[in-house]
Amino acid sequence: MQVNIPLKQVIDNSYSITIDQLPQIELDTKVAIVTNPKVAGLHLSYLLSKISVKELYIITVPDGEEYKNQASIDTILESLFNHRFNRKSMLIAFGGGVIGDMVGYAASIYQRGIDFIQIPTTLLSQVDASVGGKTGMNNKYGKNLVGAFHQPKAVYIDPHFLTTLPSREFGAGVAEIVKMAVTFNKEFFEYLETADLKDPKVLQEAIKQAVETKASVVAQDEKERGLRAALNYGHTFGHVIENETQYKTYLHGEAVAIGIIMANQLAIKLGLMSEDEALRVENVFKKYNLPTNYAISNTETFYETFFLDKKSSDANITFILADGIGGVKMLDDIAKETVVSVLAQFGAC
Amino acid sequence: MQVNIPLKQVIDNSYSITIDQLPQIELDTKVAIVTNPKVAGLHLSYLLSKISVKELYIITVPDGEEYKNQASIDTILESLFNHRFNRKSMLIAFGGGVIGDMVGYAASIYQRGIDFIQIPTTLLSQVDASVGGKTGMNNKYGKNLVGAFHQPKAVYIDPHFLTTLPSREFGAGVAEIVKMAVTFNKEFFEYLETADLKDPKVLQEAIKQAVETKASVVAQDEKERGLRAALNYGHTFGHVIENETQYKTYLHGEAVAIGIIMANQLAIKLGLMSEDEALRVENVFKKYNLPTNYAISNTETFYETFFLDKKSSDANITFILADGIGGVKMLDDIAKETVVSVLAQFGAC
Structure with missing residues (x-):
């Protein structure tokens, strides 16, 4: 029955x-x-x-x-x-x-x-x-x-x-604003390139744009079965950086900034982004003194640590990459060698 | 904004x-x-x-x-x-x-x-x-x-x-079946009065009826904002009994059986149920060797313990009472004296 x-x-x-x-x-x-x-x-x-x-x-x-x-x-x-x-x-x-x-x-x-x-x-x-x-x-x-x-x-x-927010914490917030702009809103990113977020009026406008972007994504996919995962742009790499440094060296937003830089290098390798676009993102980070480099001591270990991230299923890691400025792609079939060769760029600083 | x-x-x-x-x-x-x-x-x-x-x-x-x-x-x-x-x-x-x-x-x-x-x-x-x-x-x-x-x-x-279920645990399950029948389904209760649940065919039918009743209630009120609370019939009293006996004397279903007996006495007091109806419920419990009495040592303490139950808000306790056989009423304005006078009936065994 x-x-x-x-x-x-x-x-x-x-x-x-x-x-x-x-x-x-x-x-x-x-x-x-x-x-x-x-x-x-x-x-x-x-x-x-x-x-x-x-x-x-x-x-x-x-x-x-x-x-x-x-x-x-x-x-x-x-x-x-x-x-x-x-x-x-x-x-x-x-x-x-x-x-x-x-x-x-x-x-x-x-x-x-x-x-x-x-x-x-x-x-x-x-x-x-x-x-x-x-x-x-x-x-x-x-x-x-x-x-x-x-x-x-x-x-x-x-x-x-x-x-009253310390300037490093302010920068950490900027990293997440940039994340929203690069993946979903080209005009917003162009605004961020020239705007000064230290100006309260500009800041309020940027908060609104970031929140609107996030709200729209969440409304489409509350439980992260698809689109919402795009908001993890920079986070797959960032989480490994936080893990390797025991959450002590970087604020979350700072690790995300470095993670975005890494993701962008992978996007360049796959032809999704130009060197110039990646540089523009990096320049916004630099305006707010965000870190943009990280010395990877062992690329194999770094790669293996991806698998500890809960967003990854057993066999594949999903990478969230910018598709130019204002676009996003989620790829779960990138060859390990491709990823490791990008990680190697960060080994020698 | x-x-x-x-x-x-x-x-x-x-x-x-x-x-x-x-x-x-x-x-x-x-x-x-x-x-x-x-x-x-x-x-x-x-x-x-x-x-x-x-x-x-x-x-x-x-x-x-x-x-x-x-x-x-x-x-x-x-x-x-x-x-x-x-x-x-x-x-x-x-x-x-x-x-x-x-x-x-x-x-x-x-x-x-x-x-x-x-x-x-x-x-x-x-x-x-x-x-x-x-x-x-x-x-x-x-x-x-x-x-x-x-x-x-x-x-x-x-x-x-x-x-392989021990007979006390079987009885504990019967108490919840009776709960569903008394509050929502008169025909089902009448079936339970004559049926022998030890017969596998009868048991399967009773499980189906109980599950259908529960499914229908849950479908109407998944998060217990109203109707679903009716399934706590007998539980308000039962929880206090479990608490007073440190969960050691009675199985949950056994405490619920006693709780239903208490709730029915309150229902009689308020004119919702006849003595005869309460006795019919008690008789079904007795068929499966369920306990139907409990010595309340202190009615004041017993009453105060109601307030530890999470289903109660600050000021009022909601009592779930049978409204005859096959009906249910939730009342949050029963005077303390009325409740205590019913509890006193259980003090002297």
Whole structure:
């Protein structure tokens, strides 16, 4: 005998992203702001002046990628249990990508899922990590290997928070903006070539363009079954660099910048990009003091480490390459020798 | 400025439940069967004779509700990482409700979600736990407080596995069958009053009816925003009983049976059910040697423990009561005195 469960449903996870000064946020429920001590010291009083809720709790977890782990998730969950949060309660992620990813993940598993809001405070999280519902944590096997797709109810991007951002972190955010432009929007890239992102008006416009690009990609492929993987441009290489340097030498966005440079060299080799186009990308990175080179000590080891990336299936690695400026191609049949010969260019610096 | 992410999508999580001898299962992917030593000893060779996959792994976790925890989830995840499972890999939950819930949860968070199949081996998991996509684990705060909604790709219910089921576990499954009948299907309840579930043909029919009822409820309210909560009939009381006895005295289904008896007494008090109807439910339980009484030592403490249940919001407890046989009412405004006076009936045994 057979019983069918028809679960073909229209699910509306739509939400809006506000890029502007933080509005007044009023919520008639129990709310926890989850942040780290650094962000709290700089910006919590400002956030509190904008928030009015039924019952408010502040949860802090240690600052840094090395704390994006089960222990921090447990800290968040335990606080929610101790304060008897229920299914109608709400979390607010207040910080960079690490905070956003962890709070989203905690929200996704607490009592099988509660709502959360993103208030990203770094450029990288404002243009990329806070949008799209990817949540998760790291473990000893790698980054973001445990997690869920869980969309926020709203994202508030207030460029005011960026005034205190260290310049390296600003650059790291620029790398993700460039990623969006090179793969999906030629005009946007040309704008970035001449614009000065240190100008607040220009920055706000660039954030909007980056977020629009990301939103459009996510709307087409929420769970990364195809197109969305294009947003990993530069990341396949970048993850190996982060792994080899134990996440200590480079910020994520910096490793992505180097990864994009590497991907572009591979694209040149395959005739997808011209030397000149690759140089234009590199020039934008240099404007914001992003690193563009990395000494690969062993190309074989570097290549093998690709396979630890969760986006790779057993036999093949999918490389995401720029197809000129403003285009993207995903290829899973590039010969190992081709890739290694490109990696060898980075061995001798 | 505002950017909208339109994520109104048609998501098809439909799947079918086969109630019959296990068919040949062929999967062209990496598969892990997750089970416990007891089930493996009894039935793994039978399952293996039915399975043909690309690459097969067997993961065992300790048997019992006390191991439905983070340590077991970690055991499963670590094995998947060590064997480089990817997003196209598949898990098979092979065991009772504990295994099913944990495997579903592990599948929901491994690399942000992979597929899994349920092959339940106890009556309780065949008629209830394996159907509907509720997954999770326990922690020190209570049962199933961390988890996700993650639907299986298929459920295979083979009554053959029940031939080795201890009679107490059989009864525990009957309690959940009765739950479905009393709340949603009067004819089915009348069938259960006269039928002998020890007869394999009758049992298969009862499983089918129970699963159909559950499937219909889940299809209407997958994420338990309303109707699905009715399936917690008997559970509000049952959870307190399990909590007070540290999950050691009663099987879950046994605590639910007592919980249903308590809920029915409350329903009588509120005029929703007749004494005779409550007695008919009790008689079915007695046929399968289910417990129907519990000595409440302190009605105040018992009442307070309701609030630890995650289904309750801050101020109110929602009681799920039979509205006669075949009907259900959810009430969140029952006076404490009314409830306590009913609890007092159970104090003096």
